[in-house]
Amino acid sequence: MKTQLQNYLNRYASFSSEEIDRFYNYLTPRTFQKKEFLLKEGDICKNKFFIIDGLIRLFNIDNKGHENIIHFGIENWWTTSFESFITEKPSLLYMQALEKTTVLSINKENLEKAYQNIPKLERVFRITTENMLIAIERKNEFYTKMSSKERYDFFIKKLPSFAQRIPQYMIASYLDITPEYLSELRKG
Amino acid sequence: MKTQLQNYLNRYASFSSEEIDRFYNYLTPRTFQKKEFLLKEGDICKNKFFIIDGLIRLFNIDNKGHENIIHFGIENWWTTSFESFITEKPSLLYMQALEKTTVLSINKENLEKAYQNIPKLERVFRITTENMLIAIERKNEFYTKMSSKERYDFFIKKLPSFAQRIPQYMIASYLDITPEYLSELRKG
DNA sequence: CCTATTTCTTAAGATATCTTAATTTTTAAT
DNA sequence: ATTAAAAATTAAGATATCTTAAGAAATAGG
Numbered sequence: 001m002k003t004q005l006q007n008y009l010n011r012y013a014s015f016s017s018e019e020i021d022r023f024y025n026y027l028t029p030r031t032f033q034k035k036e037f038l039l040k041e042g043d044i045c046k047n048k049f050f051i052i053d054g055l056i057r058l059f060n061i062d063n064k065g066h067e068n069i070i071h072f073g074i075e076n077w078w079t080t081s082f083e084s085f086i087t088e089k090p091s092l093l094y095m096q097a098l099e100k101t102t103v104l105s106i107n108k109e110n111l112e113k114a115y116q117n118i119p120k121l122e123r124v125f126r127i128t129t130e131n132m133l134i135a136i137e138r139k140n141e142f143y144t145k146m147s148s149k150e151r152y153d154f155f156i157k158k159l160p161s162f163a164q165r166i167p168q169y170m171i172a173s174y175l176d177i178t179p180e181y182l183s184e185l186r187k188g
Numbered sequence: 189m190k191t192q193l194q195n196y197l198n199r200y201a202s203f204s205s206e207e208i209d210r211f212y213n214y215l216t217p218r219t220f221q222k223k224e225f226l227l228k229e230g231d232i233c234k235n236k237f238f239i240i241d242g243l244i245r246l247f248n249i250d251n252k253g254h255e256n257i258i259h260f261g262i263e264n265w266w267t268t269s270f271e272s273f274i275t276e277k278p279s280l281l282y283m284q285a286l287e288k289t290t291v292l293s294i295n296k297e298n299l300e301k302a303y304q305n306i307p308k309l310e311r312v313f314r315i316t317t318e319n320m321l322i323a324i325e326r327k328n329e330f331y332t333k334m335s336s337k338e339r340y341d342f343f344i345k346k347l348p349s350f351a352q353r354i355p356q357y358m359i360a361s362y363l364d365i366t367p368e369y370l371s372e373l374r375k376g
Numbered sequence: 377c378c379t380a381t382t383t384c385t386t387a388a389g390a391t392a393t394c395t396t397a398a399t400t401t402t403t404a405a406t
Numbered sequence: 407a408t409t410a411a412a413a414a415t416t417a418a419g420a421t422a423t424c425t426t427a428a429g430a431a432a433t434a435g436g
Contacts, residue, residue: 060332068332070325083322092329119307126314133317134271136324137258141280144248144256144364148423167383176332181423183385336393355413369393371415 001029001052005104008050008076012124019118026110032056032097039095045084047105051077054101055165059173060093069174071135072098072166078128098166143176149185151175189217189240193292196238196264200315201308211306214298220244220285227283233272235293239265242289243353247361248281257362259323260286260354266316286354331364337373339363 005027006020015023027050032038038056039045049056051073058079059069070093073079084091085108106114115121142154152175156163163171169179177185193215194208203211215238220226226244227233237244239261246267247257258281261267272279273296294302303309330342340363344351351359357367365373 060329062333070328081325082318083325086318086322115311119310122307122310122314123303126310126317129314129317129321130270130274133321133324134274136321136328137269137271140258140324141248145250169383178424179384180386180425184387184423187385357413366394367414368395368416372393372417375415 001102001104004052004076005050009124012127013120015118015120019120023114023118023121024104026114027104027106030103030105032101032103034097034100037094037096038103039081039084039091039093041092041094042090043084044088045081045091045093045095046107048078048080048085048111049073049095049103049105051075051079052102052104054097054103055099056095056097056101057166057170058093058095067173068176069170071139072162072174074162078125078132098170148175148177148181152177152182152185189290189292192240192264193238197312200312203306203308207306207308211302211309212292214302215292215294218291218293220289220291222285222288225282225284226291227269227272227279227281229280229282230278231272232276233269233279233281233283234295236266236268236273236299237261237283237291237293239263239267240290240292242285242291243287244283244285244289245354245358246281246283255361256364257358259327260350260362262350266313266320286358336363336365336369340365340370340373 002020002024005024006015006017009015009020009023029052032054038049041061053075056073056079057069058071058073058081059067061067079095081091081093081095083089084093088108115125142151146154152171155171155175168182172179172182175182190208190212193212194203194205197203197208197211217240220242226237229249241263244261244267245257246259246261246269247255249255267283269279269281269283271277272281276296303313330339334342340359343359343363356370360367360370363370
């Protein structure tokens with residue numbers, strides 16, 4: 001795990017093994033079983049999670065009781081409920097493992113200490129947050145430009161192997177389509 | 189302008205006047221007239237803009253020729269087409285002043301120098317990027333949870349004075365509603 | 377294997393929202 | 407003030423997508 005983290009961090013700035021060790025001490029490894037929740041609506045999201053391995057989804061439940069998947073997280077992504085983590089208010093989001101998932105988690109206090117201790121981490125998180133924004137910008141982009149059918153085709157074409165890791169009704173949810181309608185789209 | 193920037197930066201970390209000066213030297217003040225474009229689709233977005241005063245909109249044009257406003261930017265916000273700025277590929281977005289707008293702009297090269305020169309800036313941009321993410325997270329949130337009518341009412345209620353600065357058809361665009369339908373919603 | 381659970385499909389009727397196009401109102405420019 | 411341009415409204419018909427409900431297929435657990 002430490003090696004994986006090291007490879008990841010060194011993408012963005014160069015860290016000595018000693019620095020990696022220091023950062024690593026702030027992190028707590030945790031494993032979540034399939035279907036287990038990392039976070040539920042109403043909880044205050046106290047951690048950022050670095051996904052070592054596995055798959056998680058971030059979603060909310062609307063007033064009709066429908067789940068809306070906001071994004072998926074896979075290995076080498078940091079994930080959290082940003083708003084809750086930063087404002088320390090109850091989260092509106094759920095975070096759930098879709099496969100057995102191993103993460104390194106860090107709470108706010110330790111993260112702040114780590115920033116003080118290893119300022120280069122500011123850079124890493126500045127960049128990963130930018131990458132997150134780009135991912136969202138792209139999603140919004142293709143949302144506004146495409147019909148349901150087009151979004152689905154695009155998704156399947158772009159991420160064929162990923163699409164096979166998740167049930168179709170979750171793809172539907174992510175693409176903001178009802179599973180029934182997606183089923184029709186696939187037929188026609 | 190320098191004072192405004194200083195106040196802004198000191199929200200996130202403490203900077204000496206000397207550091208502010210150093211950063212300020214990397215920045216170029218520019219003024220855009222109402223309706224002038226800061227960026228057009230196809231351009232590579234070479235700058236981040238810190239809005240001193242005024243109002244801009246970021247939007248794309250879909251394959252039906254409709255404008256979709258992604259967000260507005262006002263004083264004390266950094267704005268850019270993230271994807272284009274970071275990847276240095278042509279932007280899919282337009283950026284346009286809706287009022288006479290003064291900005292401080294910085295290009296990638298200078299920003300990178302500034303990061304080297306004043307590492308605390310990594311922190312500032314890490315945090316502003318996080319704030320951006322939160323804003324987007326909130327927008328997506330209220331998008332998935334609300335009908336068109338609800339989105340409009342919510343927007344007007346939350347930002348009554350801001351709503352008066354922009355034409356109704358742009359609010360419609362931002363809320364992903366056709367102007368005609370918004371007009372109906374307002375009536376009923 | 378067998379059963380239970382989860383996921384996917386079908387189809388009919390409902391509806392929120394869009395399209396088009398014309399008209400009115402408001403705002404800006406000379 | 408007058409005209410031109412921009413923005414907002416109206417209304418009718420069209421459609422993409424949802425809802426509900428039921429049944430079929432696939433997958434996973436014991």
